Amino acid sequence: MPTAGGRSWTWSYEGYDAGSERLREALCALGNGYFCTRGAASEVLVGPAHYPGTYAAGCYNRLTSTVADRPVDNEDLVNLPNWLPLRYRIRPADAPPGPWLSPDHPQLTEHRQDLDLRHGTLTRWSVYEDGSGRRLGVEQRRLVHMGEPHLAALRTAFTAEGWAGSVEVEAGIDGAVRNTGVERYRGLADQHLRGWETGAEGPDTVWLSCRTVDSDIRIALAERLRATPVRGVAPRPRLTVLRACHTVLLPVTAGATVAVDKTVALYTSHDPAIESPRHAAVTCVLQAPHFRQLLASHRRAWDGLWRQARLEVPGEAGRILRLHLFHVLQTLSPHTAELDVGVPARGLHGEAYRGHVFWDELFVLPFLNLRLPEVSRALLDYRHRRLPAACHAAREAGRAGAMYPWQSAGDGREETQQLHLNPRSGHWLPDHSRRQHHVGSAIAYNIWQYGQASGDTEFLHGKGAEMLLQIARFWASVAAWDPGLGRYRIRGVVGPDEYHDGYPGAAEPGVDDNAYTNVTAAWVLTRALELCRSLPEAHRRQLFEQIQLTPDEPERWDDIARLLHVPFHQGVISQFAGYADLAEFDWAGYRRRYGDIRRLDRILEAEGDTVNRYQASKQADVLMLGYLFSPAELASVLRRLGYPLDDDTWRATVDYYLHRTSHGSTLSAVVHAWVLARVHRPDAWTYCEEALTGDVADLHGGSTAEGIHLGAMAGTLDLVQRGLTGLETREGALWLDPAPLPQLSTFDVRIRYRHHWDIDLRIHGEQVRIAVPGSQQAAVRVRLRERSFSVAPGTARRLDLPEG
16 A cells, blocks of 8 residues: 655655545645645546545535434535646547546556645656557646735646647536535535636636625636647637536647646635625736746745744654644645634644634644744634624623634634534434533633733733633633532533533533633633733723723632632542542453544444443543643642642643543644653653654544644644743743653754744754844843743854753
């Protein structure tokens, strides 16, 4: 079976394998933050092995389906018209035309594809040979332009061997697309487009326009097709209701190479400063330069982006990290800063999770804060625009403040499905994951971290403060005093674990006093109070009036932040109240029976059991606290709550959950690698390897083919950038507490801290080097454990790492 390989800047596949084609399509997708196209073969449409998909950031539509005899609404990221189609066949001078060729055709004799990470192109080489010995070599290079976000291009070159005649090419835009890329969603409504129109602008340009069914977003694509270096060959437009295409005959002689350049423009009615999507797309594609010029400017855009996002790690780990960074930048590029979009959990690479925005930004924004802070701010602006919807949701639930949805999409309402399918049993089951209110704490955490890293007080004191205070207000409204316990409690939630959505046999869903939820809620309340104190008096008064915050509310926040209940058992932090009463699980027995038990919840439900009965977690829950907070900060938060946390208690807690987690989420390995790097360093690499290979090796059994896991990819990058360096941005300084792994003991990262661009941080063995580029800014304050020093612009400091 072909495997991925290649040089450090190339991701390559040798040979064609239909069984892994959809995985390759996801990993070889090309995008620019505005739209993304899967790395599907241009010669074929949707089929068992292929799923071409193009997705524009923020382009959602809602449809109603019937599930278990009840109507269910789902809002999806829409699969847009397919701009890739380009097929071909040989027309020998002395024989009838051959068949239309594709990688699935038996005439294929050679195949290879390279994803060039440095320059953002996908190149495919194929050789076909018919029964008479005629060979056709095909080289196709593809780009989605990083500098011009509306443009994409495809150059296909043909070389004839042992024959002469012509190559017939048919290229077009296919509007007959649906959202069918996720098997478990099949059977649900999937036709998101309507109102197709097609047209031509001269012989070499055609267009197709349509609109979404419910959200009424207008979409238009225009295609220009030109032959090179052949002169006098004119494409012939062919139009149907659902397809706009060209056909062209390219004369070839033995040994000669001819090519066609397909240039495409994509616009939607979300775009500003346009007359109409159709007019904008046609104008853009008519004015687009030649393919070589497009390729050159596209490469320049990527070169600038790579300089800004530099992360150098040697070896295979570095190659995979570069692939992860490539996909993060394709989903969340500088163009994202101009859009009203959030962080899609599966990138713009497929239809899993319906393209929704979860809490994955918690794993993405800390990385972007120190690379592309303007993108981080735009992603937080997405949350601020949906603050009214979050406040409305809280009121509807009888709460105050802002209750952000677990799944968000277009307008900020709760998009979490009420039923979900267990593919193992075929049962539709109640979905209670909307009770993961800790998503609000994730948003608050990102607001605070962005402010610390960027120094953007305008945002922190404005939109950021408004969101942070409303999230704090929500936590204060759900915290109820328990006189018997003498503490506040938060009941009926679902924690990050996700497996436990209720107590065994309970009539109502949710668990009580989830430790992660309560500790982060206390942290939010404390940060909100700190922010209130730091605001200028006039501004604080104006903000309080704007959100109608009464003076006694912050006083109650302080009380709750000191008295929220955090359960313990057997000397460790309990995942939630009553966790210790659950049965132990037969891990060894189930691994023998099933092998892969990552999705233990599905296995047990299919057996007529429930994971709610067991001490078994899908992913890191309590240990997420060690991911968000440094050891000192976590101890400080718990100490303020009245719970001492020493190293032994935290180590015991890590050990306890390490043996009770199935890692059913790609995020789990990232968190465990991060936490174990400081607690059990010899074990950290195992989880680091799993985090690195989760998508490239598709460890979750077909999941990646439906879209990459953006949070996990960004999490591996941040594991190097912040996890192994111990990098924190607080109190106006860079704090370092390096904990490099033996397998990752040498690396370079480039960060942007406040007004300092391109600060280079290098870990090499037992030394750390910090270089600050020349500027008129003040020196950078750095704390290396107990030591404090400054690095002036234009200078560098090299320091030995402290022992231990």
